[in-house]
Amino acid sequence: MSKFDIKSQVKLPLSKCMEVVLSGIQFRLFRASITMAIIALAVAFLMTILGDSMIVREVAQSVEELVEPRQNSNFWVRRLSRPLGPADIGHILLRAQPAGDRWAEFREWGEADNEAMAGLQAMARDEDLYLRFFADLPESQLRPLVGRVRGRDIFSHLSDAEAWTAFLETLPNLGLALPREPEEFQNFLRQWRDARPLVERIGAGHAGALSKVTDMRGNLTIQEFLAESDADLAETLRPLGFRMRTDETLRLRDWARQQTNMRRIEQTLQDIGLRQRFAGRYGIQDMNRVVPETFFGRLASRSGAEWLVAAMAEIGAPLGLTAETVRETATAWLEEQRLANLESSVQAMDATGGFMGFSTRILWLIGVSLIVCVVGIANAMLMSVTERFKEIATMKCLGATDGFIMTNFIMESGFQGLAGGLIGGLLGLLLGIVRAALGYGWMALTNLPGLDLLLVFAFSVAAGVALSVLAAIYPALAAARLAPLEAMRVE
Amino acid sequence: MTSAKDRSIEEKKPVIIRTRHLRKTYRMGDEEVHALDGVNVEIFRGEFLCVMGPSGSGKSTFFNMIGGLDSPSAGRVFIDEVDVAQLSASELAFLRCQKIGYIFQSYNLVQYMTALENVTVPMAFAGVPDDDAHDRGMELLDLVNLKDRWFHKPIEMSGGQQQRTAIARSMANAPSLLLCDEPTGNLDFKTGDEIHHILQRLNQERGVTIICATHDHRLISMADRIVWVRDGNIERIAERKDITVETGSVS
Ligand SMILES: Nc1ncnc2c1ncn2[C@@H]1O[C@H](COP(=O)(O)OP(=O)(O)O)[C@@H](O)[C@H]1O
Ligand SMILES: [Mg+2]
Numbered sequence: 001m002s003k004f005d006i007k008s009q010v011k012l013p014l015s016k017c018m019e020v021v022l023s024g025i026q027f028r029l030f031r032a033s034i035t036m037a038i039i040a041l042a043v044a045f046l047m048t049i050l051g052d053s054m055i056v057r058e059v060a061q062s063v064e065e066l067v068e069p070r071q072n073s074n075f076w077v078r079r080l081s082r083p084l085g086p087a088d089i090g091h092i093l094l095r096a097q098p099a100g101d102r103w104a105e106f107r108e109w110g111e112a113d114n115e116a117m118a119g120l121q122a123m124a125r126d127e128d129l130y131l132r133f134f135a136d137l138p139e140s141q142l143r144p145l146v147g148r149v150r151g152r153d154i155f156s157h158l159s160d161a162e163a164w165t166a167f168l169e170t171l172p173n174l175g176l177a178l179p180r181e182p183e184e185f186q187n188f189l190r191q192w193r194d195a196r197p198l199v200e201r202i203g204a205g206h207a208g209a210l211s212k213v214t215d216m217r218g219n220l221t222i223q224e225f226l227a228e229s230d231a232d233l234a235e236t237l238r239p240l241g242f243r244m245r246t247d248e249t250l251r252l253r254d255w256a257r258q259q260t261n262m263r264r265i266e267q268t269l270q271d272i273g274l275r276q277r278f279a280g281r282y283g284i285q286d287m288n289r290v291v292p293e294t295f296f297g298r299l300a301s302r303s304g305a306e307w308l309v310a311a312m313a314e315i316g317a318p319l320g321l322t323a324e325t326v327r328e329t330a331t332a333w334l335e336e337q338r339l340a341n342l343e344s345s346v347q348a349m350d351a352t353g354g355f356m357g358f359s360t361r362i363l364w365l366i367g368v369s370l371i372v373c374v375v376g377i378a379n380a381m382l383m384s385v386t387e388r389f390k391e392i393a394t395m396k397c398l399g400a401t402d403g404f405i406m407t408n409f410i411m412e413s414g415f416q417g418l419a420g421g422l423i424g425g426l427l428g429l430l431l432g433i434v435r436a437a438l439g440y441g442w443m444a445l446t447n448l449p450g451l452d453l454l455l456v457f458a459f460s461v462a463a464g465v466a467l468s469v470l471a472a473i474y475p476a477l478a479a480a481r482l483a484p485l486e487a488m489r490v491e
Numbered sequence: 492m493t494s495a496k497d498r499s500i501e502e503k504k505p506v507i508i509r510t511r512h513l514r515k516t517y518r519m520g521d522e523e524v525h526a527l528d529g530v531n532v533e534i535f536r537g538e539f540l541c542v543m544g545p546s547g548s549g550k551s552t553f554f555n556m557i558g559g560l561d562s563p564s565a566g567r568v569f570i571d572e573v574d575v576a577q578l579s580a581s582e583l584a585f586l587r588c589q590k591i592g593y594i595f596q597s598y599n600l601v602q603y604m605t606a607l608e609n610v611t612v613p614m615a616f617a618g619v620p621d622d623d624a625h626d627r628g629m630e631l632l633d634l635v636n637l638k639d640r641w642f643h644k645p646i647e648m649s650g651g652q653q654q655r656t657a658i659a660r661s662m663a664n665a666p667s668l669l670l671c672d673e674p675t676g677n678l679d680f681k682t683g684d685e686i687h688h689i690l691q692r693l694n695q696e697r698g699v700t701i702i703c704a705t706h707d708h709r710l711i712s713m714a715d716r717i718v719w720v721r722d723g724n725i726e727r728i729a730e731r732k733d734i735t736v737e738t739g740s741v742s
Contacts, residue, residue, distance in 0.1 A: 006573060009584035010618035027603030394599040397560065398660070399588020399616035401581060484587065485560040487599055488551050488672055 009401050014411075017404065021411045028384070032416055035380040035468075039420030040427065042373035043464040046366060047428025048435065050456040055436035058447040060346040067339050072248070073255040079242070080213050081222040084206045086152055086199055093124035101243040108241045109205025110198050123195050126188045130155075133179050141174050155192050164189075209240035223263070226256035261321060261329040268312060268319065269295060277311050293337070299330035342440060370467060377471035381413055385479045392479050393487035402480040409476035410469055417468025421461035429457055507668060507700050508534040508557050512566035515552050515723075526552040528723035529566065534702060536667070539694045541711055542704040544720035550704040551672055553720065557702070558593060558670045559586050570668075588616045592661030592699075594671040598653040600645040606632060606656045607641040613663035631659035635689055651682035658689055662699075669693065671703040675710075687713060 025032045084092075089106070096102040098118065107117050134142065134154055142150070145167060149157045158164050168182060178185050216236070217225035226233075230253070234244040244252075268274050275290050282298060284290060298304035305326035312319040319326070385392070392405060436444035513530040516523050526549045534540055534557075542550050555561035556568055559575050568575045570586070578586065587593075600609050607628045614624040632638045635655035645653055654674060661669055671690065675683035691713045693699045703710060711717055717734065719726040 006578065006582050006590075007585050008579070008581040009588060009616070012616065012618075016615055023603050023608075390597075390599060391601055394595070394601070395612070396584070397558075397587055397593045397599075398613040399584050399664075401584045404616075483561060485555040487593070487595060488555060488560070 009399060011401075012404050014407070017407050017411055021408055021415060024408075025412060025415060031380070031384060032412075035377055035413075035416045036420035036423065038373055038376040038380070039417050039464045039468055040424030042369050042467070043421045043424030043460050044428035044431065045369050045424075046463060047425050047457065047460040048432040049362060049366060050460065051429050051432030051453055052435050054449050054452045054456055055432065055444050055447065056346065056440070058449040058452075059342070059436070059440045059443050062443065062447050063339065063342045063346055067343055069251060069255070070336065070339070073252050076244070076248070076252055077222055077226070077256075079206070080210070080226075083210060084203050086203070089199055089202055090124050090127055093121050094128055096121065101245070105206075105241055105243055106202050109209070110202040111205070112198055112201075116198060119191070120195055120198055123188070123191050127152075127155075127192060129179055130185065130188065137176075141176065144170050144174065145176075155189055158189055159193055205241060209242060212240050213237075223256045223259045226252055227260045229253050229256075258329060258332050261325060262333050264319065264321070265296075265299065265308070265326060265329060265333075266292060268308065268317075271315065271317070273315055274311060281307060292333075296330040296333045296337075299326055300334055302327055305330065342443070345439070370463075374467050374471045377413065377417075377468055378474060381409065381472050381475035382478065384412075385409065385475045385482075388479075389482065389486050390489070392482050393484050396482070396484035397487050405480040405482075406476045409479050410472045413468040413472030413476075414465055417465040418461070420468070421464025424464060425457045425460045428460065429453065505536040506533045506569075507536040507571055508532075508702075509569040509572075510557065510566065511569075513553075513556055513563050513568060514565040515549075515556065515561075516564045525723045527556065527563070530723070530725055532718065532725060532728075534700065536700055537694075537698045538715040539691070539701045539713060540703065541714035541717045542702065542720060543706070543711070543717060544704075544726075546706075548720045549723040550720055552723075554670050554672050554702070554704060558591055559583050584616075588613055589664045590666050590668060592663075592666040592669045594654070594657055594661050594669060594674045596673040596676040598645070598650070598657045598677075600653055600656060600660075602645055605642045605644055606637060606648070606659075609645070609656055610660045610663055613660065617664050619664075627663070628659075631662055632656070634662070635659045649682075650678050651685055654678060654682075654686055655689065658686070658693075662693065665697075666699070668700045669702070671701065671705075673704055673706065675705065675707055683707060684709070 078088075092102050093106070096106070098121070099114070103117060103121075106112070106120075107114070110116075110120075112120070131151065134146075134150075137145070146154050146157055146163075158167055164186070171178070171182075220228070229249070231246060231249055233249045233253070234246055237244055269290070269292070275287065278284070278295065278298075279287055279290055282294075284294070299308055302323065305323040308326055309319055309321070309323045321329070392400075395405065433444070433448070510530050510532050513527050513532075514525070515527040516525050518524075528549075530553065542553065544550050552561075556563050557570070559568075559570070559578070562576065570590070575583075575586075600606075601612065604612070607625070610628040610631055611619075611624040614627065615621075619627070629638060629641060632641050635658055637652060637655055637659065640648065640652065643652075645656070648656065654677075658674075669690070674690070675686050678686065687707075687710055690701055690703065694701045703714070711731065711734070714731055716728060716730050718728050
């Protein structure tokens with residue numbers, strides 16, 4: 001009597017499984033494309049947000065580079081026209097390079113040595129840390145902690161023994177913890193007190209230098225003074241303690257000239273007669289609409305600039321600038337305005353904080369969209385399993401193992417995820433670029449972070465595949481558990 | 492007609508399937524339905540067995556049990572003296588793939604595959620290399636007279652052609668047992684005849700054991716034995732030669 005020689009069923013190679021899956025997807029292209037569309041949407045959303053933030057980050061960096069000269073000039077104007085308070089000194093100290101120009105200036109004004117300067121800088125860093133800590137606290141917690149004092153005054157307030165004890169007692173009651181140990185904070189407070197005389201000396205030293213500058217410039221504004229300066233300015237300022245590099249001198253002078261020109265052109269708007277002429281020439285009905293933006297916008301063209309020069313001559317108050325200078329100045333004014341806008345929008349981005357610079361709201365949106373996507377795919381796959389009860393059961397009658405059925409469905413979903421992810425990724429990339437371009441203009445396109453975007457793209461597609469596979473696990477299990485006798489059932 | 496086959500059954504009668512007190516009970520709410528109620532039967536290697544019985548009598552349930560597609564509530568099924576209950580999932584898959592061919596009333600072809608691809612599916616599961624599978628698939632399609640339609644998808648074929656493809660598929664790994672559950676239930680008279688003759692040829696030329704559930708009395712004339720089932724019990728077993736005279740009256 002011949003016996004059946006029953007062995008374990010062979011394991012099918014993945015390539016065979018893939019063949020079956022691909023022809024299945026082809027056959028059910030409509031259903032598959034709906035699933036792919038769901039994935040594509042979710043991936044596109046992810047990709048847009050990630051790509052957009054990458055581009056904005058890149059833009060922010062180049063904006064920073066672009067505004068750097070202007071900031072540097074403003075920095076000089078401020079220091080040459082206004083006294084330095086403890087806050088300014090703290091700020092400058094945070095960024096000062098040891099033995100750099102700012103460092104040397106402070107050392108001279110404060111009559112300190114390098115060691116004292118290093119100590120002061122370390123103190124300034126701690127000071128910044130604690131200032132941030134207090135600044136982040138809501139009023140309802142600040143009041144019981146330190147009363148009405150705010151900012152740096154908190155540090156002097158806490159020097160009082162009684163206030164210190166009360167502070168230490170209140171802290172745990174509010175459920176708060178200092179960024180460092182209380183002992184270290186107390187240590188800092190002592191250093192902070194000890195550093196006061198040096199900070200005051202620096203302030204006084206600077207004030208002395210400042211009064212000499214004020215004498216020098218007579219009744220000129222600081223910008224006018226700088227505009228008329230020459231390359232010797234650095235030499236002139238050196239004995240007062242200011243350390244200005246020669247290239248800074250020239251840049252500062254050019255900038256000051258431009259600013260002076262801007263102010264001079266802005267001044268012409270004060271003249272009602274000129275405003276009316278301007279409104280008349282450009283057909284502006286509402287006089288309130290004659291604002292610097294529209295004014296400079298017109299002057300940035302050759303005809304506008306020529307018109308202003310002629311108009312001022314007619315009024316009898318010649319501008320003293322050539323049309324070409326007016327045009328250049330207006331263009332610079334517009335550029336400055338644009339950069340300022342970019343800067344503030346970029347700063348608003350930075351300020352939102354959160355994970356990877358995304359606000360909690362955006363993170364929630366991403367999370368919810370991904371969950372919806374998983375549920376959508378799982379639902380589509382379950383429907384696909386239900387529709388194919390008979391096919392699956394027949395396959396099992398023909399010798400398919402549970403593993404093959406599982407692999408089949410997971411692979412199917414994975415392929416759909418890959419296709420949907422690629423489509424969605426490209427779509428999202430495109431949308432992200434368009435969005436960034438609308439928000440930041442040409443700068444966004446010239447600052448595309450190629451490698452970062454590629455990585456984000458790969459990540460988004462991988463996320464699409466992973467989500468699809470995840471969503472397919474339950475439907476695949478359901479399919480694998482199906483009894484082969486379902487094949488016998490006749491509808 | 493006393494062929495060599497008949498004599499061999501008389502002489503040796505090797506059993507291919509044996510059931511012992513086979514019972515299957517379905518629960519429908521409070522009610523228990525005994526789809527099989529203690530069936531004891533022996534089916535011999537190489538015979539053509541017809542299972543007759545009204546709808547709902549338990550034919551399909553019987554097939555599921557002896558085909559290793561479902562497990563009984565009680566009792567045992569031996570296929571070639573192997574207790575099916577002892578087999579692992581993987582061994583069951585091997586059994587279904589290599590030892591048993593299934594033919595369904597509704598053909599159950601995979602819709603997105605061509606006739607040839609359908610026929611070669613069980614070969615792929617058995618690990619047969621693609622080239623061999625292709626050649627063998629074409630041979631089997633030739634056997635059922637569909638060689639020149641190998642590239643047709645199921646929707647492009649008539650019911651009879653689909654069922655012939657399904658028969659070719661059931662023979663993919665040369666099983667020793669074919670289980671046909673109302674194979675001509677969806678087909679017209681003439682097409683049904685074609686199917687019957689193919690099954691008869693497989694039985695006579697290749698010695699395949701065929702178990703066929705049917706309402707169709709024409710098949711009785713081809714069978715070696717007929718089993719009548721009623722309410723989950725075997726009502727009667729008869730050899731064809733004993734009932735030839737009554738064929739006309741059995742209906
Ligand atoms: N999955 C099931 N659940 C409940 N009852 C079932 C199930 N399958 C079959 N039955 C019942 O078992 C009995 C036998 O059914 P079946 O084997 O399909 O008969 P046949 O194939 O002879 O028409 C019927 O009464 C049927 O209602
Ligand atoms: Mg039935």
